[in-house]
Amino acid sequence: MSFINYSSREINCKIVYYGPGLGGKTTNLQYIYDKMSPDTKGKLISLATETERTLFFDFLPLALGDIRGFKTRFQLYTVPGQVFYDASRKLILRGVDGVVFVADSQIERMDANIESLENLKLNLKENGYDFEKIPFVMQYNKRDLPNAAELQEMKTILNPKTSPDFEGVATKGIAVFETLKAIAKLVLVEMKRSTAVR
Amino acid sequence: MAGPSLIMYEEEFNQINKVLEKLTKEANAKIVFLVDKNGQLISAYGETKNIDTTSLASLTAGNIAATGGLAKLIGEKEFSILFHEGEKDNIHISIIGQRVILVVIFDHRSSLGLVRLRVKKTGDELNAIFSKLIKKVEKEPQAASPFSEITDEDIENLFKD
Ligand SMILES: Nc1nc2c(ncn2[C@@H]2O[C@H](COP(=O)(O)OP(=O)(O)OP(=O)(O)O)[C@@H](O)[C@H]2O)c(=O)[nH]1
Ligand SMILES: [Mg+2]
Numbered sequence: 001m002s003f004i005n006y007s008s009r010e011i012n013c014k015i016v017y018y019g020p021g022l023g024g025k026t027t028n029l030q031y032i033y034d035k036m037s038p039d040t041k042g043k044l045i046s047l048a049t050e051t052e053r054t055l056f057f058d059f060l061p062l063a064l065g066d067i068r069g070f071k072t073r074f075q076l077y078t079v080p081g082q083v084f085y086d087a088s089r090k091l092i093l094r095g096v097d098g099v100v101f102v103a104d105s106q107i108e109r110m111d112a113n114i115e116s117l118e119n120l121k122l123n124l125k126e127n128g129y130d131f132e133k134i135p136f137v138m139q140y141n142k143r144d145l146p147n148a149a150e151l152q153e154m155k156t157i158l159n160p161k162t163s164p165d166f167e168g169v170a171t172k173g174i175a176v177f178e179t180l181k182a183i184a185k186l187v188l189v190e191m192k193r194s195t196a197v198r
Numbered sequence: 199m200a201g202p203s204l205i206m207y208e209e210e211f212n213q214i215n216k217v218l219e220k221l222t223k224e225a226n227a228k229i230v231f232l233v234d235k236n237g238q239l240i241s242a243y244g245e246t247k248n249i250d251t252t253s254l255a256s257l258t259a260g261n262i263a264a265t266g267g268l269a270k271l272i273g274e275k276e277f278s279i280l281f282h283e284g285e286k287d288n289i290h291i292s293i294i295g296q297r298v299i300l301v302v303i304f305d306h307r308s309s310l311g312l313v314r315l316r317v318k319k320t321g322d323e324l325n326a327i328f329s330k331l332i333k334k335v336e337k338e339p340q341a342a343s344p345f346s347e348i349t350d351e352d353i354e355n356l357f358k359d
Contacts, residue, residue: 003204003238007211012238042252047260056264059237059256065356067348072356075237075256091263095236181357188353192345 001095002191010071013187014095015180018120019102020112021053021081024141027170028102029060029076032180035173036062054080057092064184074184081116090123098135098187099124100179102170103158105140105148113158135186138165139179144172204234210331211241217323218243225316226308228287232324233258233299240298258291258301281310292317295325 003012017025026046033044042061049055058078063071079089093099101120103113121131138159142148151167159165164182168175214232222230222244231242231251237259242251266276280291290302290313300320302313 001204001236003206003234003236003240005206005211005240007206007208014236014238043250045253045256056260059253061252061256067352067356087267088264091260091267094263095234184356185353188345188348188356189350192348 002097002187004070008071009069010073011067011191012073012075013097013184013191014075014077015098015100015183015187016093016096017076017078017100017102018089018093018116019081019141020104020109020116021083023081023102023104023109023113023116024168024170025078025081025102026052026054026058028100028139028141028168028176028179029058029078031170031173031176032062032076033060035177040064053082054078055085056080056088067188072188074187076180083115083119086119086123089119090126093123093127093129096124096127096129096134097190098137098183100137100139100183101158102139102141102168103154105142105154106145107147107149110149110154110157113154117158132161135183135190136161136163137179137183137186138163139168139170139175140165141168141170143167143174144169204238204240205331205335206240207331207334210327210334213327214241214324215243217320217327221302221316221320225302225304225313227302227304227313229301229303231255231301233301235259235262235293235297235299244303254301258299262291262293262299290314290317292321294321295328297328298324300324 017028019025029044033041040063045059047056060076062074064074065072077092079092101117124131124134140154166175166179170176218230218232218241227244229244229246229249232240233255234240237256239251239255265280269276276293278293282289287303287305292300294300300317302317304313
């Protein structure tokens with residue numbers, strides 16, 4: 001649910017990073033925060049437990065540049081991945097324009113990935129969205145680990161609708177910006193489409 | 199998928215800013231700001247220079263969302279007013295017309311009673327503006343949207359480093 005301000009000539013969009021606990025959502029935002037120049041980013045806010053697990057959300061506002069004289073601003077959020085924080089996840093999805101799913105490639109986390117993806121579909125539905133239609137990008141994270149599952153297997157299980165997908169190592173920044181660009185693009189294209197139809 | 203749900207035009211934006219300015223003065227507040235329920239800052243007025251209004255907006259919306267969740271759990275619709283008292287500064291948060299969140303930050307130069315009183319009046323004024331805005335958005339042809347003419351190239355250009 002974007003916000004277009006014709007007076008200040010700004011477009012605001014909300015992107016949510018979703019996925020199982022410890023998958024690397026917060027790490028994605030931290031890397032983006034570290035690499036963006038100060039004039040394009042705001043503060044990174046992390047509401048986390050003492051052990052650095054996301055408790056409510058992380059939030060990072062970015063200014064990406066102009067389109068047709070409008071400043072485009074993206075607000076990145078992560079959800080808490082741990083299963084019992086479901087009420088918070090549902091709240092954070094409100095008003096979302098695009099979703100990045102950060103999957104944990106470790107073979108023993110495959111069930112957690114599947115469960116989290118199902119949970120995303122349900123929570124989108126409860127917020128009035130359709131998973132089939134929302135801009136969506138998949139990131140297979142932690143590709144550096146020896147116990148990573150076969151890529152093809154992950155694709156088949158987690159990305160049957162073949163959304164744009166990337167093999168990432170968030171701690172090293174691999175595919176972090178590719179993922180962000182891909183979702184930002186999808187969101188803008190969807191905004192264009194939805195205004196054209198009306 | 200739902201299209202852009204919040205659209206702001208110059209006319210209403212100016213009206214909103216005037217209302218916020220008035221509230222800041224009449225309530226002796228330090229800062230007044232307006233946020234949509236998803237955490238987007240709509241406008242801010244007052245001593246905003248040394249304060250991160252974007253973060254404030256996002257956390258306010260998170261706060262309202264969380265207390266809204268609590269309300270539901272105990273069978274309430276929502277808590278329409280929140281008040282946080284600090285040593286020097288206090289925050290008064292209220293939901294206006296179930297749409298937007300009005301935040302007033304004030305110190306000893308004002309009082310909770312005064313802020314409450316002024317916020318109530320401001321709420322009615324803001325409600326009137328937003329109702330008008332919504333009608334206008336429904337009527338206005340989308341031709342004015344910056345997106346109707348956007349090209350793939352425009353989008354591509356955003357990401358050139
Ligand atoms: N080896 C490796 N470790 C990673 C990678 N990405 C993240 N990690 C590590 O995984 C742990 C969890 O990362 P977070 O980013 O906090 O995970 P999260 O998805 O935000 O977790 P929750 O907040 O609980 O939902 C941290 O110790 C990271 O350093 C990666 O690509 N490879
Ligand atoms: Mg996290």
